Each structure stands twice: as structure tokens, then as C-alpha cells.
Amino acid sequence: MPKRGPRGRREDALLKRAHALLPAGVRNASSNPDYAMVVSRARGSRIWDCSGNEYVDYLLGSGPMFLGHAHPAVVSAVREALEDGSNYLMVNEPSIELAEQIVAAIPCAEKVSFNTSGSESTFFAMRLARAFRKRDKILKFEGAFHGMGDYTLMSNEWTFRPADFPKPVPNSAGIPACIEQQVLIAPFNDVETTAAIIDRYHSELAGVIVEPMQRTIPPVEGFLESLRELTRRYEIPLIFDEIVTGFRLAYGGAQEYYAVVPDLCTVGKSMSGGHPISLICGREDIMSLVDPTRALSGDHVLQTGTFSGNPISAVAALAALGELRKPGVYEELFAKGLRLKTALDEMLRAAGIPARVTGEPPAFEVWFTDGEIRDHRSTLAVDREKHARFTELLLDRGIVKAHEKFFVSMAHSEEDIELTLAAFESAVAALAARE
């Protein structure tokens, strides 16, 4: 089993320099400063810190390194493309081909529009819905994360004192108070309460945005179907935020996996081998509002960005999607994820530690609670201190996870899985010894 060694002088000095100039802090796998690290490089399923410690990586750059770090097909495609320039603003052949592949892959995709980050795509998707419906309010689900926009940074996963539904709680200072009037909050996986809110507010609603698997909480049977039916009844655009689930739960994303097709969806992270690109795709009648020839029509949605659809990210995405289309890749991914998820669950049970392991095999999480996890409020009772300790115990054993999930990649090998299972076993034993 890998073992994390002490931090070296060079890494210590780098952390000091980072702290001196980066007021948002040093983003890390653990908030405990003893576990802060500076990454020096990554390849395949492994990542190294500047003190030479090697880790099996389940953080995957917050998900994008779905094929593993520095995947040879992506690296060689990007290396070749770099010779021809990195950004033109103007349309280019790789982005046209990518749009064609997106339409072929994603069930709701009739038209496509490229952006750079996930936050940008969810922001524009909601703007499209508002322009299409000629109304302002957006309904989102408590605990869902859709990025950093003012409209979506409300009642997300870091909401520890929720308000009564449908009132939002802003998650950041600096969001104009008037935006709170435009956001409604509903409980994920609760059809009855969600239906009551939609029935009451449908004439003011521009759109409903949902993570089809909210963080690592899968939809209960019938939830997405009911949401589809309710939004269709009132002709309210349904937006799936598939920044995490797109190309991850299936090649066609969560809408293929759960067999519910939205009107619009946003995709990012796993599609481009770690290169910055995201997109909105969906129904032609909504997407066509971005067409600049409508500029004088009064319903034109302005949507552009300096790096949107840049040829390097498009080439990287074409190479990544080529890998994802290879036969058997999703079967293998699911088999690996399922082994890890099931084993962790069984080890915690055997050790008598109250815990729930939720999610789908490519993205799952452990919650230290004996209650069922089905929505944001059920996560509020979890033992966060124990979770932080478990993350640290894994780091000690050379395993890095994201703060709220394990991302499994195509690059995790049999050896990685064995190492991880051994680390789980020993970390669970160390947790149990503390009880």
C-alpha cells in the first residue's frame, strides 16, 4: 500500500508562497493544512506532490480527467493542433465536427453552443430558458450545484441552514438581493412538494434546472419522469445540468442512463480530456435564439466567449470522445466503480460504522450517517468530522478523493483497485479503532 511521506522543504516553501498571494486559499483534497500539497505532475490514474509522494487519484481534477491524466490520444492530438494556433474566435473545423458528434451522442441535442466552463453554460442555459418563456424565475433543487453564477449559487450543497421551500439561501456574499426573488428552491426526489411549487408558480417560471444525479444522490424511481411530465404540462423548459454526468454515466449522459430527455442540457468536465470546454445543447426552437440574425427581433440571446469552441479544446474533445466510443469502456468503468463502492459499503458495515455509500459506479460518495440519503436535508445529519478524518486516513495511504465524491476513471487499473481496497480496509479499521 502506498504511504504518504513527510512534506519536503521545497513543497513547504511553495505552500508559503501560495498562501502569501492566493487569498482564496490553496485548493486541496483536505481542508486540514497538515494535508495541503502542491501537485507536481500527473499521469494515468496517479498524481504526485512536490515532495515526491504518489497517490491514486479519485479527484481527477474535479472530474475532467475521466480518461486519466495525460491520456496519450489526447496529448498527441493537442500537441499536433497547437502548431496551428490556439484560438481564432471564428468557427473552425474541429468544433464543427465536435458539434456533429454531440448531436449524435446526446438524446436532447438538436443544436449545440460551446462555452468554456460549466458555470458559463448553466448561466447561458437559464438565460435561454428565460428568453424562450419570456418569464424570469428559475426553479432549482436544494443541494444542487450548478456553478458560480449569481442565480445558481443559491441553496447548494453548502447550505447548512436551509429556508422553507421555495425560498432560496444565497451561498455567497455579493449576490444582488433582487436575484433571490427570481429563484425558487424545491426538494430533490420529492415529487409532491416539487409539483406543488410548479403548480403554484408555473406562470412565472422560465425554467427548471436539475442535476439528474444530484451530487452523488441518484434520482428515486419516477422522480425525473414526473419532473419531465410536470414541465411539459406547463411548457417550461427542463434543463439537465450534465456537467458531471455527461459522457460519464453513459456516452449519452444521464438522459440516456435514466431514459428521461430534457429540453436543454449542459455538458463539460468528462468530454475533453481535461481541456476547458463546455456546451449547451437541446431543442432547436430554444437553441436557435442565439442565432445573431435575430439581433433585431427582440428575442435574440447574446452568447459568446473569447475561448468558446476554441480548436485546441475541440480537438482534445474529439480525441477523448473517440476513446469513449471504444467497445466495452463503460462496462469496464462500471465494473471498477461497483467493486469499489460495494466493498467500501461492506467494510463499513462489517466494522459497525454507520454509513451510506451513494451514487452510481463512476461517481460515488460515503456519508457517515445511519439515515437514508435521498435529498440535501438528509445529508445535514452526517458526521462531517468523521468524513474529514476518513479523507485524511486515505491520503495517508496514498489515495486522493474529491471533497464530496470519488470519481472513477477509465485509467484506474486492477492494481489501483487492489491498492484502493487495501487502503479502504485499513482506513476503515483506523476509524473503527477511534469509535
Ligand SMILES: Cc1ncc(COP(=O)(O)O)c(C=O)c1O
Ligand atoms: C453539476 C455542475 N454544474 C456546474 C459546475 C460548474 O462547472 P465549472 O467549475 O466548470 O464552472 C459544476 C462544477 O463542479 C458541477 O458539478
